Amino acid sequence: MSTRTALHRDLGLSDDEYEAIVTRLGREPSYTELAMFSVMWSEHCSYKSSRLHLRRLPTTGPQVLVGPGEGAGVVALAPGVAVAWKIESHNHPSFVEPVNGAATGVGGIVRDVLSMGARPIALLDSLRFGPLEGAARNRYLLEGVVAGISSYGNSIGVPTVGGETSFDPCYEGNILVNVACLGVLEGPPMHARAERPGDVAVLIGAATGRDGIGGASVLASVSFAGGDDAKRPAVQVGDPFAEKLLIEACLELVRGGLLHGLQDLGAGGLTCPASEMTAGSGTGIAVDVDAVHRREPNMEPFEVMISESQERMLAIADEARVAEVLELCDRWGLPARVVGRITAQPRVVVHADDAIVADVPAPALADDAPLYDRPRRRPGWLDELAAAPCGDDPPAELAEAWLALLTSPEHACKRWIWEQYDHMIFLGTVQGPGADAAVIRLPGRDVAAVLSTDGPGRYCYLDPRAGAIAAVAEAARNVACTGARPLAVTNCLNLGSPEDEEVMWQFAEVVDGIAQACTALGTPVTGGNVSFYNATGDRAIHPTPVIGMLGVLDDARHAVGAAFSAPGDAIAVLGDTRAGDFGGSDFAATIHGTLAGRPPEVDLAAEARLASLLHRLAAQRVLTCAHDCSGGGLAVALAECALRSGLGFSVDLAAATAVAEPHRAAFSETPGRVVATCAQDALPDLLRAARAAGVPARAAGVVGGPVMDIGAARLELGAVRDAWEAALPSLLSDTVS
Amino acid sequence: MSVRAAIVSFPGSNCEQDCERVLRGLGAEVVRVWHDATDLGGCDLVVLPGGFAHGDYLRPGAIARFSPVMQAVADHAASGGLVAGICNGFQVLCEAGLLPGALRRNAGLRFICRWVEVRVDNADTALTARAGPGQVLRLPINHFEGNYHVDASTLEAMRRRGRVTLRYVDNPNGSLDAIAGICNDAGNVFGLMPHPERACDPLLGSGDGALLFGSLLDAARGRVAV
Numbered sequence: 001m002s003t004r005t006a007l008h009r010d011l012g013l014s015d016d017e018y019e020a021i022v023t024r025l026g027r028e029p030s031y032t033e034l035a036m037f038s039v040m041w042s043e044h045c046s047y048k049s050s051r052l053h054l055r056r057l058p059t060t061g062p063q064v065l066v067g068p069g070e071g072a073g074v075v076a077l078a079p080g081v082a083v084a085w086k087i088e089s090h091n092h093p094s095f096v097e098p099v100n101g102a103a104t105g106v107g108g109i110v111r112d113v114l115s116m117g118a119r120p121i122a123l124l125d126s127l128r129f130g131p132l133e134g135a136a137r138n139r140y141l142l143e144g145v146v147a148g149i150s151s152y153g154n155s156i157g158v159p160t161v162g163g164e165t166s167f168d169p170c171y172e173g174n175i176l177v178n179v180a181c182l183g184v185l186e187g188p189p190m191h192a193r194a195e196r197p198g199d200v201a202v203l204i205g206a207a208t209g210r211d212g213i214g215g216a217s218v219l220a221s222v223s224f225a226g227g228d229d230a231k232r233p234a235v236q237v238g239d240p241f242a243e244k245l246l247i248e249a250c251l252e253l254v255r256g257g258l259l260h261g262l263q264d265l266g267a268g269g270l271t272c273p274a275s276e277m278t279a280g281s282g283t284g285i286a287v288d289v290d291a292v293h294r295r296e297p298n299m300e301p302f303e304v305m306i307s308e309s310q311e312r313m314l315a316i317a318d319e320a321r322v323a324e325v326l327e328l329c330d331r332w333g334l335p336a337r338v339v340g341r342i343t344a345q346p347r348v349v350v351h352a353d354d355a356i357v358a359d360v361p362a363p364a365l366a367d368d369a370p371l372y373d374r375p376r377r378r379p380g381w382l383d384e385l386a387a388a389p390c391g392d393d394p395p396a397e398l399a400e401a402w403l404a405l406l407t408s409p410e411h412a413c414k415r416w417i418w419e420q421y422d423h424m425i426f427l428g429t430v431q432g433p434g435a436d437a438a439v440i441r442l443p444g445r446d447v448a449a450v451l452s453t454d455g456p457g458r459y460c461y462l463d464p465r466a467g468a469i470a471a472v473a474e475a476a477r478n479v480a481c482t483g484a485r486p487l488a489v490t491n492c493l494n495l496g497s498p499e500d501e502e503v504m505w506q507f508a509e510v511v512d513g514i515a516q517a518c519t520a521l522g523t524p525v526t527g528g529n530v531s532f533y534n535a536t537g538d539r540a541i542h543p544t545p546v547i548g549m550l551g552v553l554d555d556a557r558h559a560v561g562a563a564f565s566a567p568g569d570a571i572a573v574l575g576d577t578r579a580g581d582f583g584g585s586d587f588a589a590t591i592h593g594t595l596a597g598r599p600p601e602v603d604l605a606a607e608a609r610l611a612s613l614l615h616r617l618a619a620q621r622v623l624t625c626a627h628d629c630s631g632g633g634l635a636v637a638l639a640e641c642a643l644r645s646g647l648g649f650s651v652d653l654a655a656a657t658a659v660a661e662p663h664r665a666a667f668s669e670t671p672g673r674v675v676a677t678c679a680q681d682a683l684p685d686l687l688r689a690a691r692a693a694g695v696p697a698r699a700a701g702v703v704g705g706p707v708m709d710i711g712a713a714r715l716e717l718g719a720v721r722d723a724w725e726a727a728l729p730s731l732l733s734d735t736v737s
Numbered sequence: 738m739s740v741r742a743a744i745v746s747f748p749g750s751n752c753e754q755d756c757e758r759v760l761r762g763l764g765a766e767v768v769r770v771w772h773d774a775t776d777l778g779g780c781d782l783v784v785l786p787g788g789f790a791h792g793d794y795l796r797p798g799a800i801a802r803f804s805p806v807m808q809a810v811a812d813h814a815a816s817g818g819l820v821a822g823i824c825n826g827f828q829v830l831c832e833a834g835l836l837p838g839a840l841r842r843n844a845g846l847r848f849i850c851r852w853v854e855v856r857v858d859n860a861d862t863a864l865t866a867r868a869g870p871g872q873v874l875r876l877p878i879n880h881f882e883g884n885y886h887v888d889a890s891t892l893e894a895m896r897r898r899g900r901v902t903l904r905y906v907d908n909p910n911g912s913l914d915a916i917a918g919i920c921n922d923a924g925n926v927f928g929l930m931p932h933p934e935r936a937c938d939p940l941l942g943s944g945d946g947a948l949l950f951g952s953l954l955d956a957a958r959g960r961v962a963v
Contacts (some may be wrong), residue, residue, distance in 0.1 A: 150848050154879075155789045157751025241749050241792025333748050420848045422879050424935050427755050441940075444758075557940060 007031075011038035011214070012221055017370055024364045032350060032357040035302035036365060039214070039268040040275060043221040043532050046369035049498035050530040053511045057525040058518050063487050064526055066189050071115035071263065072181075073526020074189045075488045077552045078447045082189070084118035087126075087180035087453070087492045087548040089531035093235040094177040095224070098144025102177050103152035103238040107310050109181040110158060111264030114247055115313065117190030117254040118183025121426050122440045123153055125163035125179050126453040126492070126546045130172025132409050132731040138167075139732055141175050148238075149179075150420040155240035156247065160421035161429055162438035163453050167409045168589075170457065173224060173536035178492040178529075180548040182449055184442055190254050192263035194277040194285065194316045194342045199260055201285060201340035202322065203270070204329055205246045205312040209295030212236035212269070212308025223497050223535040242311035242334070249332040250313055258325050261316035269306045271365065273314040274340065275348050279366035284347040287340040289357075301352040316342065374498050376505035385462060390597025391588025392580065394663045399713035401591050402666065405632045406639055406720060408590050412727035413643070430556045434644065436478040436628050437549075441556035448556035450484035452549045455494075456631070457542035458584035459599035464506040464543045466599045467584075468513025473602045473671055474630050475549035476521050480611035481626040481674060483560045483618025484551035489518055491528035491547050496540025498532045506543040507532075514545060520604035521611070523549065558618055563644035565624035567704030570683040571649060573634065574610060575673030576696045577657035579664040586631040587667035602671045606695070610672055613693040622678050622686055629673040635666035635710055637675045642708050643724050648717045650709040651701030658698070662712035677703055740765045740957040743780035745810065745826075747772040747790035747801045752823065752934065756786045759934045763950055772804035781957040782819045783810055785826025787879065787932060797825055797840065797882050798832035807833050819863060819957050820926045824880055827918075827928030836921055836928045837895070838887030840880075844911025848881040852942060854906040855917045855931055859899040862920055863956035864927045867948045873906060874945040876931035878917075883930040885912040885919075895919065903929055927953075 008018040011034065021029050021037050029037060039045060047054065059067040065082055066074035072086035090105025110120045127145060130138040142165075153160045158181070194201070212235065253259050263273035270287070278285050289304045299307075317325050322338060329336035343349075348365060350358035361368075395401035405411055418433035430448060431439035437452035454475040460467030476486040493510060496503040507530075518525055528548075534541045553559055582588050583597030617623045625645075629637040634657065642648055659665040678686050683699060690697035701709075708715045742765045746753045757767045768778050772790075777783060790801035801807070807829075814820050814835055822830040830836045843849055852875060860870040868874065887895070892914065895901055903918035910930075918929030933946030 154848060154850075155749070155751075155792065157788060239792070241789065241794070244749055244751065244789070419851050422848075422850050424850065424877055424879065424932075424941070425751060425755065427758065427935060427938065427941060430940055443754075 008034060011035065012042055013038050017041060020370055024368065025360060030358060032302040032305060033360055035306050036271045036358060039271055039306045040365040041369040045268045045272060047530055048369050049372045049374050049532065050507065051371055052373055053508050056511055056515050058515060059524050061524040064524055068527040070192055071112040073488065073490060074116055074185065075526060075550060077449060081442060081445065081447055082185040083449055084113045084116040084183040084185065085488065085490050085550045086112050086527050087178055087490045087546065088112065088529045089492050089494060090177045090179065091175060091494065091531050091534055094145055095175050097235040098141050099148040100237050101235055102145040102148030104236045104310050105177050105179045106149055106152045107238050107243050108266045109179045110156065110243065111266065111313065113181045113183035114250055115190065115192060115262050115264050116183065117187060118185045119251055120158045120181050120183045120247065121428065122182040122438065122451060123158055123160045123179060124438065124451055124453050124548065125149055125160065126455060127163065127165045128171040128176035128544065129167055130169055131167050135172065138172060143732060145177055146417050146420055152238055152240045154422040156244045157425055159423045159425045159429060161423050161432045161440060162451060165414055165417060168457060168542065170541045173539060174534040174541050176494050176544060178546045180453060180490060182440065182451060186255060190259065190262045192273065192277050193261045193281045194283055195281040196260060197283055197342050197344040198319060199316050199342040200319050200322050200338050201342065202315045202317055202325055202336050203292060203312060203339045204249065204315055204336040205334060206239060206242045206309055207293045207295040207335060208304055208307050208309045210299065210303055210307060213303060213306060221533055223533045225537060236308050236310045238310050245332045245334050246311055246313060249329050249334050252328060253315065253325060258321055259315050259317055263314050265312040265314060267308060269308050271305050275362045275365035277316065278342065278346065278348065279362040282346055284343040284345045284362050285340045286343055287350045289350060289352045291337050291339045293335050293337050301350060301357045305350060374504045375501045376508055377501035378505050379502040385596050386598050388596035390583040391592035391594030392582035393592065395591050398662055398666065399715055402635050402713055403715060403720060405586055405590055405636055407723045407727040409728060409731065410586055411632055411636055413725045414728060415725065416728045416732065430559050431482065431561060436481045436562040439482050439553060439556060439559040446555045448553040448559065450479045450482050450551040450553050452478035453546055454478065455544045455546035457544040458589065458595055460510065460544060461542035461595065462584045462597065462599045464509035465513035466601060468510040468545050469517040469602045470599060470671055471545050471547045472514055472517035472521065473604065473607045474628065475547040476523060476607065476611060477628045477674065479549045479551035480614045481560065481562060481628050482553060483558055483615055484553040485615055486521060486523050486549055486551045486611060488550050489523050489525045489547055491525060491545055492531065494531045494534050494541060494544040494546065496535035500540065503540055510543050510545045517604055521608055558621065560618045560623045560626045562627040562641065563625060564641045564647040564677060564703045567647055568680060569624050569677040569703040570680045571651055571700045571703060572676050572683065572686055572697050573656040573673060573700045574676055574690060574695055574697050576670065577634065577659050577665065577668055577673065578670045579659045579661065579668055581668045581670045585667065585669045587633065600669050600671050606672045609694050610674065613690060613695050614674065617686065617689060622682050623676055624679065625677040627675045629675055631669065633667040633669050639708055641675055642717055643721050647703050648705040648707045649701055649703050650705065653710045653712065656698050656700035666710060740782055740954050741768065741780045742782040742784055743768050743770045743777045744784045744786060745770045745806055747804055749790050749792050750786055750788035752787035752932065755934045756784055759937045759950060763947065763954055765954055770806060772806050774806050775809055777809050777813055782953055783813055785822040785829055787824030787826060790825055790829060798828035801829045802833040811835060814926050817925055819953060821864065821953055822928045823932060824930055827930055828882060830926060830928050835926050836919060837891050838885055840882045841884040841886050842882050843884050849909055850879045851909060852877050853909055853931065855903040856906055858901045858904050861899065862902055862924060864902050864920065864949055864952055866955060867952040874948065875943040876933060876936045876946060878909060878931050880930055883910045883912065885916040887913060898922065902927065
């Protein structure tokens with residue numbers, strides 16, 4: 001027992017969990033079995049700390065065709081048009097090895113969407129790093145992550161159309177790399193099931209090697225302790241060429257009706273689909289590890305069963321048609337081998353060298369992982385933090401503060417990042433990176449999917465529930481600004497260690513906040529991912545729920561942009577401004593270096609009214625521009641419309657906000673606000689429509705000229721634009737344009 | 738009579754669907770040809786689309802030039818047939834020796850996906866006939882290796898004979914002489930780094946790409962009529 005005990009701890013299992021395995025098996029596990037349990041019972045694969053709470057999320061609605069539990073959620077976009085939508089994290093691998101960590105993050109989410117029988121057509125990345133002005137490693141990580149996304153996403157031919165990049169010291173030791181993928185279904189959804197005993201399991205794709213052993217367990221399911229470069233072998237290495245072939249081959253297999261089930265191999269390797277597909281269907285599987293095509297000789301059976309080598313899918317097919325499956329894969333130049341057979345006995349039995357090396361009930365691996373109701377404690381420091389000065393003192397010089405915000409890495413032009421991504425392939429990118437939300441016209445149709453990601457970490461640090469509500473509201477508002485109707489949410493919940501009672505409290509609050517906001521806005525959660533252990537030693541990241549909002553725009557030609565459109569257009573501000581929304585604000589962080597107070601409160605009913613007003617105004621072609629007002633307040637939102645268009649503006653901020661103090665009118669971050677423009681003669685209509693919809697609206701000024709003028713401060717647009725565009729490249733190693 | 742266009746795909750090509758949609762939209766009949774084919778099915782125009790043929794392993798186009806279909810492409814070109822290589826297709830044609838020069842890594846050593854302006858350097862070719870001399874077109878580029886290079890004497894001969902078709906207004910990648918597109922000496926094989934198929938719909942940012950595809954189809958139609 002003593003060596004075994006040491007072994008299970010090395011594999012990331014607790015003593016209690018080891019005892020639970022012994023109980024379920026009625027005996028000590030074999031080495032291979034222990035390895036299989038260690039990955040399937042890892043936090044990353046089993047959601048053992050989060051499942052109890054995730055049940056509180058709303059997951060149903062008429063638009064939801066497939067909810068959480070499959071490879072990706074499936075949402076009806078229009079009659080006969082369905083899309084798959086899912087987000088996932090690859091935080092730990094990307095910190096240890098940024099290029100391959102980020103690249104395989106893209107690969108993994110693409111296969112999730114592919115497993116639904118959907119063609120992946122858009123990617124978004126939600127990234128968090130430590131301050132670029134700080135340690136060189138922060139810059140190295142950003143450059144590596146961008147290079148990884150670029151090399152992989154471009155090569156597989158899926159456009160990267162949006163996302164966000166944000167900076168805070170809390171991410172210095174634990175960066176976040178969350179990748180969302182949208183796919184369009186060509187027929188009914190595929191599923192990850194193996195319902196018919198006698199069917200065969202075909203492993204399609206790259207050969208299995210020793211890379212990524214323990215990626216789910218020793219890497220993704222523990223906090224960092226420093227010196228984590230030693231974990232580099234647990235990071236997988238991606239081959240985008242193989243992934244591209246895998247996409248085409250799998251879509252052709254699905255289209256040809258050759259498959260009964262399909263699942264990708266990600267965390268947990270072959271063990272994951274072998275147990276999940278069967279456990280979900282009441283069947284079992286006999287796996288022959290000797291049949292698995294391998295990258296290197298002398299691999300142990302346990303290595304084959306838990307290797308996280310990339311670019312692999314497990315397909316379930318009728319034995320009578322398996323020759324067609326193999327032939328099709330061969331035509332695409334993809335290795336494919338029959339590695340197992342579905343059995344009526346609900347067990348996962350692994351054969352190697354004519355011996356049985358593992359024989360365990362499929363549900364014990366997939367469904368019966370321990371379920372923890374971990375202790376939670378509201379942090380004592382929260383009240384003190386809420387009562388502390390929130391950083392709303394006026395700046396020495398308003399124009400300087402405004403410029404400082406616009407050229408901070410947070411708001412600086414991100415072109416350096418997104419120009420490295422193919423964001424145009426598939427001819428659907430009506431609005432791409434740099435917009436509030438990506439507008440992706442579906443192939444051969446007028447209808448567009450509209451996508452946005454948001455995750456305000458600082459708000460969530462001050463109040464996880466209020467912050468999560470703000471995240472959902474902002475993502476919905478971004479989508480609504482294009483004229484689209486928000487439909488459904490995928491979420492990636494990034495937090496510290498669930499074994500920390502305060503983190504666990506934050507997690508429960510975040511879930512409740514999302515549940516409340518998604519219910520109010522009618523946007524059910526169709527799936528997502530929980531990433532715990534984003535901590536180094538005792539230092540955890542801010543709770544960072546990243547919300548991926550999916551909306552629908554019936555006609556892509558009616559999409560409203562976030563840049564000013566024409567000189568002379570009238571500017572209106574929709575939504576009321578409160579003078580004191582500075583807790584967790586960009587102004588407080590950038591100008592005063594302060595993070596304290598209360599985050600802004602969201603009025604969800606008002607958000608819903610605002611969204612339907614925007615939808616109506618866009619359909620009537622009244623709006624010439626609509627831009628969400630969030631981080632940095634109204635002054636930053638107005639400047640962004642100008643910087644993206646090259647058109648200045650003149651606005652009476654006091655009239656637009658009914659707030660007297662200039663810096664409060666400029667930088668307060670009251671949610672529920674949008675900068676909207678229209679032709680001058682349409683302004684009365686716009687204001688009337690807003691009044692009728694119960695949305696406060698105020699005429700604010702006019703578009704045009706070479707200056708950005710908010711009354712109390714003026715900036716010359718050309719000079720600011722140069723500084724805004726240069727800010728990010730000048731912080732990075734290479735400034736060659 | 739509609740033009741029959743063959744789109745040649747290699748494992749790892751990824752712009753073949755976009756090219757097909759655009760060519761069909763312009764009235765062409767499109768056949769897709771896999772890289773292991775040995776004939777092109779009697780087509781009037783061959784398009785080598787963008788992407789990462791064979792993963793761009795070794796270097797872009799270096800493996801694709803050995804694909805069986807390239808013999809058929811060479812035969813088609815030798816008999817005067819029209820061939821157009823876009824982005825990765827341009828790289829393949831250079832590696833295959835059907836076009837002079839090579840495409841090196843971008844001067845900034847980063848991938849670039851960006852709208853650029855190119856000026857029509859010679860409007861008297863099968864690719865550019867619908868455009869006016871010196872006309873500026875708005876097209877997207879999307880590449881890591883688009884930095885065109887060729888030896889000085891070949892460049893001199895290309896210039897003299899009007900074999901430079903498109904030049905960047907603001908050179909994004911360090912290309913020699915700001916070259917964005919060229920054709921062979923016989924004037925029937927074209928290579929260009931910008932993606933005209935992504936610029937055939939004003940909703941996406943430009944319709945200028947249709948001028949280039951339209952020119953190619955006109956030229957192919959001329960051949961069909963003969």
